[in-house]
Amino acid sequence: MKQLDVIIVGGSYAGLSAAMALGRALRHVLIINAGEPANRQTPYAHNFLTHDGQPPAVIADIARQQILAYPTITFKNDSVVGAVQTDRGFEVTTKSGQPYQSRKLLLATGVVDQLPAIDGLADCWGISALHCPYCHGYEVAGQRIGVLANGDLAVEMVRLIQQWSKQLTLFTNGPATLTPDQLDQLTRLNVPIVEPTVRQMVHRQGYVQHLLADDGTTYPLDALFVRPIIAKSNPLADQLGCVSNGMNLIEVTEFGQTNVVGVYAAGDNSTMLRAVSAAVANGTKAGAFLNRELTENDLAFLAL
Numbered sequence: 001m002k003q004l005d006v007i008i009v010g011g012s013y014a015g016l017s018a019a020m021a022l023g024r025a026l027r028h029v030l031i032i033n034a035g036e037p038a039n040r041q042t043p044y045a046h047n048f049l050t051h052d053g054q055p056p057a058v059i060a061d062i063a064r065q066q067i068l069a070y071p072t073i074t075f076k077n078d079s080v081v082g083a084v085q086t087d088r089g090f091e092v093t094t095k096s097g098q099p100y101q102s103r104k105l106l107l108a109t110g111v112v113d114q115l116p117a118i119d120g121l122a123d124c125w126g127i128s129a130l131h132c133p134y135c136h137g138y139e140v141a142g143q144r145i146g147v148l149a150n151g152d153l154a155v156e157m158v159r160l161i162q163q164w165s166k167q168l169t170l171f172t173n174g175p176a177t178l179t180p181d182q183l184d185q186l187t188r189l190n191v192p193i194v195e196p197t198v199r200q201m202v203h204r205q206g207y208v209q210h211l212l213a214d215d216g217t218t219y220p221l222d223a224l225f226v227r228p229i230i231a232k233s234n235p236l237a238d239q240l241g242c243v244s245n246g247m248n249l250i251e252v253t254e255f256g257q258t259n260v261v262g263v264y265a266a267g268d269n270s271t272m273l274r275a276v277s278a279a280v281a282n283g284t285k286a287g288a289f290l291n292r293e294l295t296e297n298d299l300a301f302l303a304l
């Protein structure tokens with residue numbers, strides 16, 4: 001089995017960006033991609049310079065075409081199901097049963113969003129159920145916006161999102177857990193609080209029409225901001241011994257190095273700032289540092 005320089009698990013924005021840096025450094029790289037990026041349901045991606053308002057898949061397609069122009073890069077549609085450290089580097093196995101070996105490994109695997117169990121919410125995710133006002137707030141500015149959260153998070157989100165619209169409603173989805181000071185802030189910001197459990201996000205093709213509460217009341221809306229729970233998209237980082245923080249994000253240095261020598265991580269799986277631009281930037285940094293590490297290893301072998 002031929003040993004590659006780097007296997008990149010995850011061929012979306014972070015993985016493709018790292019591949020470009022490595023391909024331009026003449027490194028033999030294999031990208032293995034399961035093809036489920038976080039923003040796959042979003043019609044248009046925003047806030048990424050030069051591609052503002054483009055469909056997310058178009059941005060990724062252009063990136064893939066550009067990196068595949070480098071002859072040392074290969075891209076496979078598959079899913080990595082296991083990764084182990086060997087005495088020569090790493091071996092990964094894929095769902096299709098194919099093993100591959102490399103000197104270094106980059107996890108660019110994104111994350112999985114665990115949404116509140118509200119009927120219809122998953123269908124609206126990325127369309128009118130939104131995670132980030134910088135990505136999608138401008139498009140719903142001044143409209144009827146809901147915030148689905150409770151406690152400190154609710155106040156944090158309301159304080160931020162009121163910049164985009166003053167027509168805000170807070171849905172605590174159960175009894176509010178707000179301090180008197182927080183209640184006072186919401187009153188002064190004219191944000192009504194809806195406490196009954198939200199039963200359904202009624203929508204047309206992902207565009208919300210209203211929220212239906214358990215008591216039968218309906219609340220017409222144009223968008224709902226939600227902060228999902230972040231889960232790992234696969235157990236690879238844990239299998240390899242990479243340390244993660246309390247938010248399920250892999251701990252990395254500024255340049256994407258994990259605590260396991262030779263294993264890097266980039267993109268959503270290792271940063272709280274979820275944006276295409278951040279994933280691309282982190283991918284570039286990881287790619288450059290992977291090449292540097294490979295170069296230093298080779299020179300050390302020559303006792304240089």
Ligand SMILES: Cc1cc2nc3c(=O)[nH]c(=O)nc-3n(C[C@H](O)[C@H](O)[C@H](O)COP(=O)(O)OP(=O)(O)OC[C@H]3O[C@@H](n4cnc5c(N)ncnc54)[C@H](O)[C@@H]3O)c2cc1C
Binds near residue numbers: 037038046047110266
């Ligand atoms: C609903 C939504 C809308 C968004 N809208 C915007 C926006 O408008 N503008 C913006 O800048 N940002 C937006 N974002 C954020 C942006 O999508 C992410 O920051 C970006 O996708 C992160 O890139 P990534 O490469 O780290 O991960 P992802 O793009 O999530 O890609 C990870 C890739 O790794 C693959 N993978 C995972 N495990 C394996 C495995 N075991 N084997 C092989 N492949 C694997 C996945 O299938 C996927 O293809 C949005 C996010 C969400 C959730």
